[in-house]
Amino acid sequence: MNHKNKLTSGKPSNRWRLAVLKSIILLAGLTIVYRVVDLQLLDRHFLQNEGDKRSVRYEKIPAHRGVIFDRNGKPLAVSTPVITVWADPSDLLAVKERWGELARQLKMNKSTLAKRITENQSKEFIYLKRHLTPEQGQQLMALKVPGLQIMEEHRRYYPAGEVTAHLVGFTDIDETGQEGIELGYNKWLKGTPGKVRYLKDRRGNLAKQGELVESAQPGKELMLSIDLGLQYMAYRELKRAVGHHKARAGSLVMLDVETGEVLAMVNQPSYNPNNRAEMKAYRMRNRVVTDVLEPGSTLKPFTVAAALESGKYEKDTPVNTTPGYMRIGHDTVRDIRNYGQLDVTSVLTKSSNIGVTKMAMDIGVDNLLDMLRRVGIGQATGVGFPGESTGYLPYRDRWSNIEVATLSFGYGLTVTPLQLAQAYSVLGSKGIMRPISLIKRDVTPKGVRVMDRQVAKDVLEMLVTVVQSGSGRRAKVQSYQVGGKTGTARKVGSNGYSNSRHIGVFAGLAPIDNPRLATVIVIDEPTEGGYYGGLTAAPVFSKVNARALRMLGVTPDQKEVLTARRDDEKLGGAG
Known part of the structure; x- marks a missing residue:
């Protein structure tokens, strides 16, 4: 009886245990099912990514x-x-034993290699050597x-x-x-x-x-728009001139007047981009586009153009420059000598500061500023070159007489060599401004007229006299008639304008009858052989354009050819 009661009393306990066991088995089954679903469906992408990290590269x-x-x-x-x-x-x-080989x-030094490996041991990727030849890669x-x-x-x-x-x-x-x-x-x-x-x-x-x-x-x-042959030739002549004059730097830019394309753009000093050891900041600047200078007398043709355009002056209008200096308030404007009575053409030929000052003051500063703006002074050329400078063209509500005077002969404003070349190309295209391009053009842009055609032609004729009998005689090109203007500007130092640091500039056009090339040369701080633009920059213009015109197949000027022959015959007879 007692035994039967024990069995009977144990049934509920067994049932409870069985229920717990079934619950555990069911829970385990559900957990497994959930995990399978989780692995196959819910976390599938995560797990695949984790697997890929270990096997897929x-x-x-x-x-x-x-x-x-x-x-x-x-x-x-x-x-x-x-x-x-x-x-x-x-x-x-x-495999440390293989680090040596x-x-x-x-x-590399073994110690350098060891340091690089140990310092980056927590990473999965390090560069050991970049930019080897394929043969060196195979050997490794x-x-x-x-x-x-x-x-x-x-x-x-x-x-x-x-x-x-x-x-x-x-x-x-x-x-x-x-x-x-x-x-x-x-x-x-x-x-x-x-x-x-x-x-x-x-x-x-x-x-x-x-x-x-x-x-x-x-x-x-x-x-690009440049001609590599012209580029080599321009680089060689500029480097030679900078070395000859022991100058601090130099720049040259040559534009195609008809299309606005840059045919050559070179600077000194330069660097070899294939050898990064030479890459120093002062060598890397494209000075033609980034550096600014006061243009000095190379700006005078535009003062003359503004005077002609005003209607108050013509090519033969007299301008009195006596006695060779001019008092303006507490300041004095001077010419290098007393030129006396000059006509407008001779003012440009002789590069008279007094002559252009009188014209600028007569026509008013607004007319002069308007002319400068129209030819691109103080504005970006739009070539898209990184770091291009816009230069500086001052704007004032009131101008003193001395400020007008200095502006008329190229002080008190700054330009880049490229801006100056663009301005001269306007003269060369008889008053038409075309956008400058560093990319080769298939179609020539029409351009915009910014200067009266006759005014531009008159100034071109005046620029010829600068080369024939003025300060630009060293810019002559055999068999071609060319024109241009020299400029010599004092550089600004800590105590104002320096008497020992100068910039020599020449800006010109060739050939003058139908200009094809506008070229600007800058020689910065020449220390030997003179510092005037006519001595430093003009000879470079002559050499570069003589070769460029022939390379481009420009027909020589027959008058100039005959003149050159007569000169040769005279020299031969005298010899």
Whole structure:
């Protein structure tokens, strides 16, 4: 009886245990089902990504950067294939005994290599050496060092070196534009990298052939307006002049008057973009576009143009410059000598400060400022070059007489050499202003008339006299009639204008009957052989334009050819 009661009393306890056991089994089953659903459906993407991180590798396919050409299709900047070596530091830490041979092949100190590996041991990727030749990359892979990998990249190369450095600029190690055209047109030149997917084991060894995910899109090509032949010639002559005069720097820009294209743009000192060791800030500036100067007497043709346009003056209108100086308040305007009575043409020929001062004060400063603005002074040229300066054209409600005087002969305002060349191209195109371009043009822009045609023609005729009998005689070009204006400006120092630091300038047009070229040369702080623009810059104009006109196939002036022959015959007879 007692035994039966025990069995009976134990049934509820067994049922409770069975219920608990069933509950546990059911809960475990539900947990497993939930986990399966979670793994297969809810967390599927997360888990796949985690797995991919351990087995799938994406590598970049470098995009080929667009080639930069000159106007004739000669390459100025190209991208060449190179090899970059990288590794997983954890793999290299496991083979320290091979660091010596790896350092020798990389041409590195073993201690430098060891430091780089140990300092980055927590990372999965470090560069060991970038931009090696394909042959060097193959030699490194032949070592079969665990974890060592290579990838293909591109390196920018500049065939013309320092000759086009200031214009073309350069890129960094990742082929991103840093200066010049490379920077200004970086988006145009830079392509879009592609992507390839690899399946690798944990040591980085290839387990499955790569699969293309995204194709690389190469950058677009760019054809500049410059002529490499003219660029080389201009660079050589400018470098020779800067060296001869022991000058601080120099600049030269040559424009095609008919199209507004830049045919040559060079500076001194320069640098080789293929050798980064020479890249110092003072060498890298494109002074033609970024540096400003007071133009001095090269601005006088526009003061004369404003006077002619006012209707108060003609080419033969007399201007009295006696006695060679002119008191304006507490200041004095001087000529280098007393020229006496001059006509307007002779004012420009003799470069009379008093003559242009009297004309500017007579017509009013507003007329002069209007003329300067119309030819582009104080405004960006719009070439799109990084760091371009706009120069400075003052604006005042009230002008003193001395301020008007100094403005008339090129002081109190600043221009870039490119702005000055653009202004002279307006004279060369008989009063038409065309936008300046560093990119080759297929269609010539119509331009806008900003100066009376007859006024421009009259000033051109006056510029011829400057070269024939004035301060620009050294700018003569054999067999061609040219015109231009010299300028010599004192530089500003800590105590005002310096008597020992000057800028020599020549701005001119060739040939004068139908101008094709507008050229500006600047020689900054010449210390030997004189400092006047007629001594330093004018001879460069002569040499550069003599070759440029022949290279461009411009027909010589028959009158000038006959004159040159007569001169040769006289010299031969006298000899």
